Amino acid sequence: MLRPVNLESLFDILDNEKLLDEYRIFLNMDKQFERKEINDTKLLFDYLKPAVELSNFYVGFKIPQINKEFDLLRFTSDYILNIELKSKMISEEKIKRQLQKNLYYLKMFKNYSDVHLYTAVKEYENNFKIYELKDGALNEVTPGRMQRDLILTGREVDLSVICDPSNYLISPFNSTELFLEHKYFLTQNQQEIEKTFLNGGIGMYSLQGGAGTGKTLLAYDIAYEEMEKEKKVKIIHCANLNDGQEELNSNGWSISPIKSYKFIEFNNYDVVIFDEFQRASNVEEIITDFSKFKGKTLFCGDTNQWLGSWENKEKTFNKLKECNLLKKEFKVTQKIITNKEVSTFIKQLFDNKKIDSKNVKKENIYIEYFGNETVARSFGTRLERGGWKVISLTTSLYNEEYIDQLEYSDLNSHKVIGQEFDRVAVFMGKNFYYDENGKLNSSEDSYYDSTKMLFENITRTRKKLFIVIVNNREILRSCLEILNCSN
Incomplete structure (x- = not known):
């Protein structure tokens, strides 16, 4: 994740391209924010000096998975400061459109609702036009207006916590x-x-x-x-x-x-x-x-x-x-809706030959084990009351099947086609096993394919996944191996 930086640290090594590149790697800066952009940033702050604070800037931050980029971000106790840089004049309509978009994304950062937005347009070497978006209107402002927002000291934040990409990746059906x-x-x-x-x-x-x-x-x-x-x-x-x-x-x-x-x-x-x-x-x-x-x-x-x-x-x-x-x-091809850690867990669950320690964080995966189906279904009621979408495998209309014992609610594999939910819970019963190639399979001769229905259900989640395992220690062992590998 991107580290914050005192901009002076970047400015003071601009003359050494190799050292600057190494420092950018250390900061996890995006390659697209090049030396020229850093130089323009220096020119802007030289123009605004001395009444500015340069610490704790996030340079070239991109929202993971969707790659929405911001030139400069700083977080105070009260608001987010966003400054966009332009090396030449563009239309005010384009400036406004970009800042309006930035406002939409930044207002979804956790614990922040107030956003101060500026665009600095370089007119010539030592002069900038400053624009501010406030209350929906774009206005050219004096350098002093931006300076007032740069006096406060920024603070370090955990971008992976306050910025959740799934907030921007909606479903036409569920949002x-x-x-x-x-x-x-x-x-x-x-x-x-x-x-x-x-x-x-x-x-x-x-x-x-x-x-x-x-x-x-x-x-x-x-x-x-x-x-x-x-x-x-x-x-x-x-x-x-x-x-x-x-x-x-x-x-x-x-x-x-x-x-x-x-x-x-x-x-x-x-x-x-x-x-x-x-x-x-x-x-x-x-x-x-x-x-x-x-x-x-x-x-x-x-x-x-x-x-x-x-x-x-x-x-x-x-x-x-x-x-x-x-x-x-x-x-x-790029997965953008599913939480990356959950997606990795799902891959390893369906193929236990792929188990490794990459990207599987326990806080997004929940596991409970029960020895019988009745207790498991009762637990499903508690999950539903807690806001989880409990999705059952679709059962046959004609024949009795083992999965009938785990049919919990009206929400089944066929009814969730194409939908996504923030928190999904599923049951895995004794019918699931791993074949000789490590692939997840099901022994139950059900009307619909149980393994494919499980895959349908489990991939409906965007953020968190709860697996209720019933009378199947092999599956419990595999799930724990995946999660304990991430220690």
Whole structure:
């Protein structure tokens, strides 16, 4: 994590590039904040001297996972100070837009609600224009205005504690109000994909990404952008609709479950988006129909997310490739929604040959063990009362199965498709085991695949994960090995 620095320490070694580079590595500074930016920072503070305090600045901080960058940050007991540097004049509208964005992100830092925002624009070597964003208005101010905010001594903070990336990475389904207000962020990779699709011509496109990569948010933002351009957009969700999608429909969106496919007149739309496409069973029919579509089609999915052996999984996207009609194949690969430590734990849980000490912090993972199912289900009630989303494996409507004993609530694998929650709890019963290759598997011959349902449930979490292990010491042993390795 980025260390704070007295800016004088950087200024005094500007003439020694090798030493400056080594010091930047020590501070964990981002490489993109180059020597030229440090020199501009020196020129600004020379311009403001002597009435300024240079200690405890965070230089070039980037919010982890989403890479939102700030030139200079300092934290006092009362407020965050943010100064952006410009080496040449840009429009005041661009300055305002950037500071408004910075305000949105910085106000979500824990324990801080007051943010003082400035942009310093270099006019020539020894002169700067200073702009301040206050109460929504951008004004040019005197150097003395900025100096007043630089008199107070900054303090060291733990950025990993006060800045939580998941606060900015919302789900259209579980943070629907924030989504409708455009209060979210797309990574650079997502923005590039969106731009290519929006500027592309009619035809078929595909978008693949794993759990936590922001694939669904990107697909729905693409729909949002097309609707803003007064395009008619239809989203086909290849599962049952969730509450968030129903809320979007009540706000003018047009989202239908795949079971309604035959009753939709697609020629009335300019853009059609298929989400969770790997679950579709009528792939050939869809490809045939949309090969003649006079608009744009986006097929989105994750071939690792399936629940029944009859679902098409990777075959859906293979068939799309084989038809030779795809204009562009997009992939989002970086996990941005799931907590990194939780994501690492999940990988090691499903493959115990990958167990090592990297990035698994115990404070994000909770484990309880019970010898029988009745006590475990009772504990699930306590978890739910404590704000956890307890997600059960979907059971068969026709046959009795072992997992019926651990069916806790109405919230099951099929009902959480595409959703994310801050805190997720799951049950792991005696049906789970590790095969000879160290892969997690399930012995229960259930209607739906128990291992895949567990993966679906467990990857719904954004921050914290609670595993309730029932009568399965092998799984308990593996979980403890993963977590105790991190000591």
